[in-house]
Structures are given as C-alpha cells and as structure tokens.
Amino acid sequence: MRSIKKVVLAYSGGLDTSAIVPWLKENYGCEVIAFVADVGQGAEELEGVEAKAIASGASECYVVDLKDEMVSDYIYPTLKTGSIYEGTYLLGTSMARPIIAKAQVEIARKVGADALSHGCTGKGNDQVRFESCFAALAPDLQVIAPWREWDLSSRESLLDYLAERNIPCSASATKIYSRDANAWHISHEGGELEDPWCQPSEQVWTWTNSPEQAPNEPEFVTLNVVEGEVVAVNGEQLKPYDCLVKLNDIASPHGVGRVDIVENRLVGMKSRGCYETPGGTVIMAALQAIDELVLDKASRKWKEVLGGEFSHLVYDGRWFTPLKDSILAGAEALSTVATGEVVLKLYKGQVTAVQKKSPNSLYSEDFATFGADDVYDQSHAEGFIRLFSLSSRISALAKK
Secondary structure, three states, rough: OOOEEEEEEEOOOOHHHHHHHHHHHHHOEEEEEEEEEEEEOOHHHHHEEEEEEHOOOOOOOEEEHHHHHHHHHHHHHHHHHHOEEOEOOOHHHHHHHHHHHHHHHHHHHHHOEEEEEEEOOOOOOOOHHHHHHHHHOOOOOOOOHHHHHOOOHHHHHHHHHHHHHOOOOOOOOOOOEEEEEEOOOOOEEEEEHOOOOOOOOOOOOOOOOOOOOOOOOEEEEEEEOOEEEEEEEEEEEOOOHHHHHHHHHHHHHHHHOOEEEEEEEEOOEEEEEEOOOHHHHHHHHHHHHHHHHHHHHHHHHHHHHHHHHHHHHHHOOOOHHHHHHHHHHHHHHOOOOOOOEEEEEEEOOEEEEEEEEEEOOOOOHHHHOOOOOOOOOHHHHHHHHHHOHHHHHHHHHHHO
C-alpha cells in the first residue's frame, strides 16, 4: 500500500465520519479534505457542517449543491425506465450514490488528492456503490474504507474515540435509527425494524402522516408529462427538482409513499427498511398512467424488462457502465410518445390516477366499446384464437 498524502472523505457531519477524520490522520498521516454533497437532505442536516468538519480535523470542507443535477440527470432518467427494485423500493438511496461519488472524484482532482474515503460499513450496499463508481471514474486513486479496517465496532466506541480527542459531536449513544435522506426519499433502518415481526412505531416515520392521521378529504393534483418527464404541477411549469419538492409537500400530509420491506442486499444478506417517498410515488403513478395509454402490449412488456434490469443496475451501483447507457437509450425511445396529462387522487396513503389523456393515446372508444361499432368484426376473433392456440392444439393431438 502506497503512502497517502491527501484524502477526500465523503463527509456528512454524523458520528461515523466525524470519527473517520481524525482516524485517517492518525493511521495514514495524511491531510483530510471533507466533501459534503447537498442532495436535498435539508438545511438542518447541513447547518454548521463545515465548522464540524474543521473541528474534527479536516483542513478544508467543500459543500457541493447537487440537488438539481441529481433529479434531472439521475432520478428522471431512472423514472423513464419504470425501475422499482423488487417491486416496491423506489431506489432513493441508490440513485443518489453515483452523483455523490462523481462529485467526490471531481473534488479529489481539484485538490490533488491521491485517495478517496467513505463511511460505509462492510455489511451494506453503499460501499459497493461508491467503490464501483470510483473504479469507473478514478481507478488510479486509492480507496480507504475505515469500517473495514478499524477496531471501533460500536456507537459507544466511536463516541469514546471522539471524547478522548476532545472532538465535539452532537450524536449520542441512544440513537435508535439509521436514516439517510435526500430530495427523493428518506430511509429508516435499525431499532425495532431489525425484527420483521415488529410493526413500525410512529416514531420511525419523519416525513409523512400516517394514513389514519391524513385528511378525511382527498386532494387532487394534476401533472403534465412531456416525453416521460414531469414538467408541471397543477399547471405551474417547474424544473425537475422543484416539481419533486412541490409534490413532496402536497403528498406528505396524505400519508403517500410509505413502504415497509425486507430487501435483498447486494452483499448477500436481507435487510428490513422503511422508506418514505411521497412526491416520487405520485410521479411514478403519473408516468405509469401515461404508459397505459401510449404503449402497445409488446412495448410495455419490453419496458418491464428494461425497468427490472435497470432497478438492479442502480441498486448494485453500476451507473457508470455501458449497460446503463444501453438501457437508458431503450427507455428514451419508448418515452418519445409518453406525453400527456394526469389527475391523481391522494387519499389516506393511496395515490390513484383518476383522469388521464395523451395526444399519443392508443386507446380508442370505438374499438373498446361493448356496443355496436363499425371497426371490429367480432367473428374475426375465432380465427385469431385458433391460430393463437395452434401450438397447444397440436401438442394435445400428438399426446393422443
């Protein structure tokens, strides 16, 4: 292992990264540059983060605003594929990792660093996501993952480590949940959630009302979609990030976007997590409603394949790969007709598309009606069915 002179650390200001700063200096004898990604986690989490980093021993701290780029260049393209990991998870943490890793590499190049570091544990997905991106973007830089090296094995030991060095930290030994937030979602793990038989208490959820506490009257929201991208909310033209923020504000009181799942981690184990994705759930429902109108059966089937593959690609941290470019190209082609308007009903934790229209709609009342029509001769169905089922008929005759 070569000598490290300067390392850029993905820094959050939390307990882990606060301890990593002095640990890197003591164990590698290097200068530590803190890098903070603003991905919409909120002003409260970012307040005083630069001062915290310097107090922990970092020589500099860069706070980079990635909110607009994350939604425009990572979330919106992923939505065009229809990706939902294992049928439920809207990939909130996963989609944020590649842009954070990319910005971290850019800071490393700017300051002339020879190493990158992160605070991901050796049990989670994020270590793979970050380091796969590093490998694609900066294979020459060494990666230091303290959680795979140090002997600090608990929250208490980290607090003791900081106390011994007189490094201030607002964390306490009584923290129950591990949370990760950005503009798209917030995740919750740990505490009672480690037992899948235990129903989450209300203290788990931080963004959304419970359905029981949600308003007793529904709210209707109108989304305009152009080529697979939401461009307006209730008639107001907005940038992608602003669309998401507005929909978060609208959907959260109605309890929309809560999921409680046990998922398969990339590293081989299962984990239980609770996620809140209010605005994202509304957007996904709107895009699915448009697809229902504009995509023929074969195209929808193909999009299901693309979405399934892309959900695993994003979850596994393979953003900077030719496979990503290939799948997104297919999704872009399908999205050229995904233009229209959708009215969605938000009520007691549910979002339902109740009105939808598109200039590219393939739905025809003339064809679908049960009444008399001049465009479909029902007697033609007999020949179609005989041909469609021909292989089954031949197989049955052969068995006789």
